Amino acid sequence: MTHDQDFEIFLATAPGLEPVLAEEVRLKGFKRPATVPGGVTTRGRWPEIWRANLWIRGATRILARIDAFHVTHLAHLDTRARRIPWADTLRPDTPFRVEATCTKSRIWHSGAAAERIATAIRETLGAPHDPDAEVTVMARIDHDLCTISIDTSGEPLHKRGFKEEVNAAPLRETLAALFLRQCGFDGTEPVVDPMCGSGTFIIEAAEIAARLNPGRARHFAFERLATFDAAAWQQMREPKVRRTPPARFHGSDRDAGAIAMSRANAERAGVSDITEFRQCAISEARPPEGPPGLLIVNPPYGTRMGEAKSLIPLYQALGRTLTTHFKGWRIGLVTADPKLAHATGLPFLPPGPPVPHGGLRVTLFRTAALA
Template identity: 70%
Template structure:
């Protein structure tokens, strides 16, 4: 059986999306989610760790916090680290690596702190330390409080396992799912992305509507742990709550290569029956169905001043087409530049704070249903 000891579980997200992630976690039935800087904290045992990796769309990684204690010098850390119940979670035959950070603490050298934890694990469990190990022990010493966590996810969770073809600077699936949630999307209305790229928004919307678990196609680091319960995990994975969506999900792009990528990704995700993609320039887009829903789009941003100026006609054309033809549809637009967003002429509501994305800061601009 899975060990069900109660501990703190941290679900990380991009700064600025903590409240949206907390809302998703609450809807998924996890108890007492609490938004904190950089993510959401819940309490539970290893079953909740498994479920969070399998179910939650907006988290980047999920950390199981296995111990917390105060330390003020390295000798104390060395002693205290050997008291952590490593053998209950780590296997002697599975390599690990330690990543440490120190903030406002008397122990200020992260490398020295990581070395103490590595030594403690080697001496108590015998597991080898390797710089490229898939299993990561994360150590944070913040104002003399040391928190030791196991990264239960491994690869970042936006890597769903069924999306292979991507265009340049793609929107991460985790971030896209939270933007959909912030736009009020609940899986019961059509969604249209007129600059769909590799299809991220459309595929995420279809998966949400079909109640497909985001982690269904991949493996996780917790499968390498000593307490991994394969039978319980397989039962959890095989539990089905899939439904046939009430709406359909549409993408268009002027680039034929983008449409080919979107079609391939939708097929791998198993949502071909609920999605439709076609090659269309912005000036020619029209509502893909009679029932209004959500238009969500992540247009090019431009990385140099000249690029941004050259994008103004694209944003203006997008705004004119939506205003002229998409009565009753809400719009969500993600961009780095407020002046590009406002070049659309769309009646945006007050926007939320910018969010880090690929070295930039993006903002979600939203409208009410267009008149």
């Protein structure tokens, strides 16, 4: 594949959030995004790959799909893998690794499939194979159709490069961005998180409002490919004029350590001037001065038997505080247990599907503006 060829780009996300990611991809100007299980497809060239990694907040990784063909046995896979013009994409001096998955196919051994592809690349291109390499060739064999992709992101995209400090079970930035979008947040209103932990929701909202690119401070695997143009990439990532948001973003937590973490993370992200963090209990949470906006919260939800029941008083207290003091505000609440959400007594809209997070399945519960 050459620099000028149009190809399919796959943006992965948590199952259940594909339509939310598709809307973000569409609004960022990418061609005809379509939802597929586990993500969104669009089409473009290598600059669109770079732009997607730099701009898109909700994707967990971005794959360049460079070939697809039917295979029925390993010798066939070996032959087809050797026909791929690997030098158009990979560099002979850069280590690579191969990951393969096989589903409902006559080739069923993923390890053997990966080994055949790795040998084909090594022998036709001369690049060294390294199981720990950053450049990853991904092969998916599904119903005998083998799709070959390059992982252009490297480290997962929730790793923005700012959050050095986290608390237990932190919400990933990519998930936070999609939940904010589901709640209708567009950067023009205040956001409050009364259980802010390490500050993920507040920092993500502040970055969206200031129009800061999520990938502005990190390295990507595509920088090690043959298609990479360092000068064009440098020009693309040059910071544009930062917008001064019309609102500020407020986090609170009863834990002093969480507040210190949030402040440090916001400072590294460059949004400390538009964020505020203070230590207080849920019952003391109050809206900031000015118009109402969005309150979004990811309370503890317990993972072991009996834990959820002990959390009901916390959710009841949260519901009382929001009902009493946050009239006019929309609420977003993330939890793994619908019973805990309903313990708040809040008038939730019908929820979307549960999505995987940290070994659990969590659901975003939303309200309209509280009366």
